[in-house]
Amino acid sequence: MAHDHSHHHHDHAPKLDHLNAAFIWGIVLNSAFVIVEVIYGLISGSLSLLTDAGHNLSDVASLALALLAFKLAKAKSNKDYTYGYKRSTIIVSFFNAMILIVAVGFIVYEAVVRFIHPEPVAGGTVAWVALVGIGINGFTAWLFVKDKDSDLNVKGAYVHMAIDAIVSLGVVISGIIIYFTHLAWIDSVVSIIIGVVILTGTWNLLKDSLRLEMDGVPKEMDLKKIKTELMKAKGVVDIHHMHVWALSTTENALTAHLVVSPEDVGIFDEIKHDLRHKLEHLSISHSTFEPEFSNEKCEQQDC
Numbered sequence: 001m002a003h004d005h006s007h008h009h010h011d012h013a014p015k016l017d018h019l020n021a022a023f024i025w026g027i028v029l030n031s032a033f034v035i036v037e038v039i040y041g042l043i044s045g046s047l048s049l050l051t052d053a054g055h056n057l058s059d060v061a062s063l064a065l066a067l068l069a070f071k072l073a074k075a076k077s078n079k080d081y082t083y084g085y086k087r088s089t090i091i092v093s094f095f096n097a098m099i100l101i102v103a104v105g106f107i108v109y110e111a112v113v114r115f116i117h118p119e120p121v122a123g124g125t126v127a128w129v130a131l132v133g134i135g136i137n138g139f140t141a142w143l144f145v146k147d148k149d150s151d152l153n154v155k156g157a158y159v160h161m162a163i164d165a166i167v168s169l170g171v172v173i174s175g176i177i178i179y180f181t182h183l184a185w186i187d188s189v190v191s192i193i194i195g196v197v198i199l200t201g202t203w204n205l206l207k208d209s210l211r212l213e214m215d216g217v218p219k220e221m222d223l224k225k226i227k228t229e230l231m232k233a234k235g236v237v238d239i240h241h242m243h244v245w246a247l248s249t250t251e252n253a254l255t256a257h258l259v260v261s262p263e264d265v266g267i268f269d270e271i272k273h274d275l276r277h278k279l280e281h282l283s284i285s286h287s288t289f290e291p292e293f294s295n296e297k298c299e300q301q302d303c
Contacts, residue, residue: 049130
């Protein structure tokens with residue numbers, strides 16, 4: 001039986017080229033802030049500043065990896081990688097989520113050790129440095145807010161920066177409390193709270209990226225809706241053995257057995273064109289159809 005590979009003549013994946021500047025700004029600002037946090041964290045003896053610096057450093061790495069993935073995704077396909085390097089965006093989103101989870105483990109461990117063996121903390125210094133962090137992280141999050149629903153890596157960058165801004169607010173509060181009460185253990189408690197907040201914000205990103213990594217149906221895709229829309233095409237009797245997966249964090253693909261009436265074989269090109277058009281509006285940019293006639297019996301198990 002003949003196979004039909006129907007691909008768009010136009011690229012309908014979200015255009016995110018303008019985000020290069022946002023990633024670069026985020027990398028530069030957060031790198032500078034990491035240095036500031038480490039210096040003042042050592043001077044003040046604040047674990048919450050040092051752990052937040054470690055987390056911000058992981059964010060810098062995440063932003064850099066996401067930027068690299070966007071660059072790789074634009075690379076042309078070749079004989080070894082026929083889809084190019086689009087999948088690198090999925091790998092990076094999963095890797096970034098894992099980096100954050102590992103970071104949480106270190107934060108909680110250090111917080112417990114410091115809680116058992118408390119050391120003096122300069123609360124005022126902690127509060128002022130963290131206040132700067134609110135501004136930097138808030139601004140960086142704002143750079144990604146418009147496009148956060150267009151790509152998993154952009155969403156990851158937004159969530160990371162938004163969480164960091166909230167975390168910095170918590171550090172400011174702890175610094176003020178320590179300044180007035182001299183209760184050094186507050187620093188450890190805030191560090192643990194920071195870890196919980198990071199883990200909560202990262203969990204969905206981890207699940208979404210793992211889902212794409214395992215070729216699962218992207219979360220925003222509804223297979224029943226897709227089949228219903230495609231069944232509206234002229235000449236289509238049935239659609240089965242349908243699979244949908246992500247090529248990258250912005251592009252999706254579909255394969256399916258397409259059942260048509262024998263009398264409609266002459267308009268098969270028209271049917272394909274109609275299906276491609278419908279798939280464009282369903283955020284599917286690559287499609288492959290195996291044509292069958294309604295008077296044939298599908299021999300595959302999933303029909």
